[in-house]
Amino acid sequence: MSNSKHPVMGKVRQAWMRHWQGRPPSAGLLTAAFFGAAIMIIPVVYVVSLAAEAGPGAWSRLFTTRVPTLWWNTFALTISVTAASVTIGGLLAFLTLRTDLPGRGLFRWLLAVPLAVPPYIGALAYILVFGPRGLWFQWLGSAPVDIYGFVGAFWVLTLFTYPYTYLITSAALRRLNQNFEEAGLSCGVPYWKVLLTVTLKLLRPSLGAGAVLTALYVLSDFGAIAMLRYNTFTRAIYYQMTGRFDQSAAAVLSLLLMVVTVLVLTVERFTRAQQAFRQDSGTYRKPQLIKLGHLRWPSLVFLGLILFSAVLLPIAVLLYWTVLGWNQGTVDARFWQFAWNSFSSAAAAALLCVLLALPLTYLKSRYPSRSTAALLRIAYGGYALPGVIVALGIMIVYDRFLPVFYGSLSMLILALTVRFLPQSMQSQDAALELVSPRLDEAARSMGQTPLGVLYRVIFPAILPGAAAGGALAFVSALKELPAALLLRPAGFDTLSVRIWMESVEGFYAYAAPAALLLIAVSMLPLRLILNRY
Amino acid sequence: MAISLQHVTKTYSSANGPAVDGLSLDIPQGHITTLLGPSGCGKTTTLRLIAGFERPEQGSIAIAGRTMADNQRWVPPEKRGIGMVFQDYALFPHLNVERNTGFGLKGPDLKKKVQSTLDLVGLGNYLKAMPHELSGGQQQRVALARALIRDPLVILFDEPFSNLDTDLREQMRQEVVDILQRAHATAVFVTHDQREALAISDQIVVMKDGRIQQQGSPREIYQYPETAFVASFVGQSNLLPGTMGTDGYVMTALGPIPCHHTHGRETGEPVTLSIRPDSFEMDPDGELEGTILRTVYTGEAIDALVTLGQGSTACNIWVHIHPEEQVRTGTVLRFTVLPHFVAVIRGDA
Known part of the structure; x- marks a missing residue:
């Protein structure tokens, strides 16, 4: 009918229907999804525009003074940490899954524990031991190494990022089709050579994925690097914002850091497309374990060293200082107020994440189209965004459009939501994938409206997945440091903020209990993370 | 003999019985032997024992007269001189056709050898293609080339055709058999498809519960099954109790039935x-x-379930009727029994 009355509208309508393959989503759903994606991209847009507004003077001043060093420092740290972390993670995965290493069942689990330790807390632990006034100095009278600078940052970031590669490679090794190795053997090639020419090559995509995650983490980390006083982009952006109150210089540096991040993501995409290997899944067979023989003791020592450095030492040191603090009465009402601030802001952000993720993931699973893909790409793109840049973007947006709310708690909650929305989307996505669209159709055929389907069928079915995604976002938000430092309202200190401030001031008896509490809470959803791989 | 297995036993720790139970088997040179049986019968384990991917607890395995596995000796798979074609082909996904085929080989004439082997399987123009760019049949051919290139003593095939759709399966079957015959290769196939086994084999070994049920040419297996299991697993069969009569007849509820394959049973x-x-002919x-x-029309024949005899001696028998005949439920027919597909079964568990 409308076709005959409004020929142009008819054309538009036709194109719209074609775009959604005859089944367009409701306006409400589309608006909600649009809103979610907008929240993700608006801060980035304003960081970019502020950088563009900075005059050529600001750019050239930064480029002649700061950028070359920052560039080199960031580059050196990212490359070296990624290389070390991937090597260690891959080796550990292989040792615990494919060799007759004693105690491998226990190690498999223990080796994932560093994932629960935020690197800035790891950095704190190492400062407590090897710092100028650390335990080593107290007992032996001199510090063995200078923990500040490249060496410390390299060591701490490597220790707390290897689990990425370790978990991804472990999962790949478990799924690896044994037939490839057997085919290699049946070609008359000895086993060690098959491992190098076949197995290692087949693991390349997962090692690559681990490398990308590690590199993105190193590029975005602020806490560990700043505590260990190594100068990279994130630290420089932070000091431009807090020390010099120069948002426009911060925006320029942010833009440069984003370019590097996009570069890493592009390299990843490119290599992933090149290595689009399919592994036709054969019937699963348990692989034969390699006998380590005389390599058994060196392997055990290596494993023990990693576990000692990444789990035992940090937790023991923090326990020691916590006991000291407890006796001095540092765990007082103020401490619990900080804890409450952390928990309430993280919970609000996690809830917001779950709610914003729902329309986006639902749109993706039920209404595939080009615009759906674009919205999803925007929403997921935020996962690589460093916290300092998100904070800067939120500051600019509030400054320009919501000056009344500038300095309110909403800034922090919004920043945490932007940071961790992709995490909760991932979990919901996976859960929704298991709910067949036939279920929707069945409910519709029994008289349910689309909204009724969403609330009576979809949401109950994906509730566990959505809750898991919320839990992950909650824990991440709890640990987040730079956004909390930059955006918290006056007087609203969180645990992560306290850890940072007390460490900077050297009040370790105040910092350690907060750090230990954060680690303990982060351990809880570790199972969720392990299940994902 | 190309391959000889003596009293080989293999038990998996998770299973309650042996997967292969005291198996003895000789596989002749230059022939195609098929291990046939339902899933769990031990056929794949037997193949993997020959390949060296599993170790027997007992017994010995020799390939071309060389002992590969026994109480003292163990030759690893890469030193056995075998070639293997996997069910999923297991082509190395990161290597192209040329490098897959030449995997693990060195030498000045490698390129020529790869080329001639790929020519043999009809893929001479696909050297640079990656496995995922090939069709199922082409992947199969690369897998075959990879197994053939080292002139192995024997080529082992683990359900090689089961990933192909019906048309392609029959075509590939014929091609693979042709290539193997041209190469004068010894081959062992594993399959659960009796039609496939009958079509490609010089010798069929029917297995059940880790033991050999019967071993023989396709014709022997089909015409003269020795156990009730073989009779019903390979093709359809009617099992009927009876008593040995005289002059090659067996006395049954249906009357005397002519039978030439009696294992020398006494009257x-x-x-x-x-x-x-x-064996039943309309007459x-x-x-x-x-x-x-009841009738089932299969195109090649009409499978009919027929009640023969009356009263207490009545029994239901499957009969093949020429597809041209017009028969329906309730039609009354007369048959004679031809002796060619009748056999006395040896004692069977």
Whole structure:
């Protein structure tokens, strides 16, 4: 009918229907999804525009003074940490899954524990031991190494990022089709050579994925690097914002850091497309374990060293200082107020994440189209965004459009939501994938409206997945440091903020209990993370 | 003998019985042997034992006269001189066709050798293609080339055709057999598809519960099954109790049935008879009369379930009827029994 009355509208309508393959989503759903994606991209847009507004003077001043060093420092740290972390993670995965290493069942689990330790807390632990006034100095009278600078940052970031590669490679090794190795053997090639020419090559995509995650983490980390006083982009952006109150210089540096991040993501995409290997899944067979023989003791020592450095030492040191603090009465009402601030802001952000993720993931699973893909790409793109840049973007947006709310708690909650929305989307996505669209159709055929389907069928079915995604976002938000430092309202200190401030001031008896509490809470959803791989 | 297995036993720790139970088997040079049986019968384990991917607890395995596995000796798979074609082909996904085929080989004439082997399987123009760019049949051919290139003593095939759709399967079967014959290769296939086994084999070994049920040419297996299991697993069969009569007849509830394959049973001994549905021929003057209970039209024939005999001696028998005949449920027909597909079954568990 409308076709005959409004020929142009008819054309538009036709194109719209074609775009959604005859089944367009409701306006409400589309608006909600649009809103979610907008929240993700608006801060980035304003960081970019502020950088563009900075005059050529600001750019050239930064480029002649700061950028070359920052560039080199960031580059050196990212490359070296990624290389070390991937090597260690891959080796550990292989040792615990494919060799007759004693105690491998226990190690498999223990080796994932560093994932629960935020690197800035790891950095704190190492400062407590090897710092100028650390335990080593107290007992032996001199510090063995200078923990500040490249060496410390390299060591701490490597220790707390290897689990990425370790978990991804472990999962790949478990799924690896044994037939490839057997085919290699049946070609008359000895086993060690098959491992190098076949197995290692087949693991390349997962090692690559681990490398990308590690590199993105190193590029975005602020806490560990700043505590260990190594100068990279994130630290420089932070000091431009807090020390010099120069948002426009911060925006320029942010833009440069984003370019590097996009570069890493592009390299990843490119290599992933090149290595689009399919592994036709054969019937699963348990692989034969390699006998380590005389390599058994060196392997055990290596494993023990990693576990000692990444789990035992940090937790023991923090326990020691916590006991000291407890006796001095540092765990007082103020401490619990900080804890409450952390928990309430993280919970609000996690809830917001779950709610914003729902329309986006639902749109993706039920209404595939080009615009759906674009919205999803925007929403997921935020996962690589460093916290300092998100904070800067939120500051600019509030400054320009919501000056009344500038300095309110909403800034922090919004920043945490932007940071961790992709995490909760991932979990919901996976859960929704298991709910067949036939279920929707069945409910519709029994008289349910689309909204009724969403609330009576979809949401109950994906509730566990959505809750898991919320839990992950909650824990991440709890640990987040730079956004909390930059955006918290006056007087609203969180645990992560306290850890940072007390460490900077050297009040370790105040910092350690907060750090230990954060680690303990982060351990809880570790199972969720392990299940994902 | 190309391959000889003596009293080989293999038990998996998770299973309650041995997967292969005291198996002895000789596989002749230059022939195609097929291990046939239902899933869990031990056929794949037997293949993997020959390849060296599993170790036997007992018994010995020799390839081309060389002992590969026994109490003292163990030759790893890469030193056995075998070639293997996997069910999923297991082509290395990161290597192209040329490098897959030449995997693990060195030498100045490698390129020539790869080329000639790929020519043999009809893929001479696909050297640079990656596995995922090939069709199922082409992947299969690369897998075959990779197995052939080292002139192996024997090529092992683990359900090689089961990933192909029906048309391609029959075509590839024929091609693979042709290539193997041209290469004068010794081959061992594993399959659960009896039609495939009958089509490609020089020798069939029917297995059940880790033991050999019967071993022989496709014709022997089909015409003269020795156990009730073989009779029903390879093709359809009617099993009928009876007593040995004289002059090559077996006395049954349906009357005397002619049988030339009696394992030298004495007159008067109780026996079980296997009669293939093909043994019944429609004949207006036939001695058997029956009523059709049900028909299944397969295109090549009409499978009919027929009640023969009356009262307490009545029994239901599957019969093949020429597809041109017009028969329906309730039609009364007369049959004669031809002796070619009738066999006395040896004692069977």
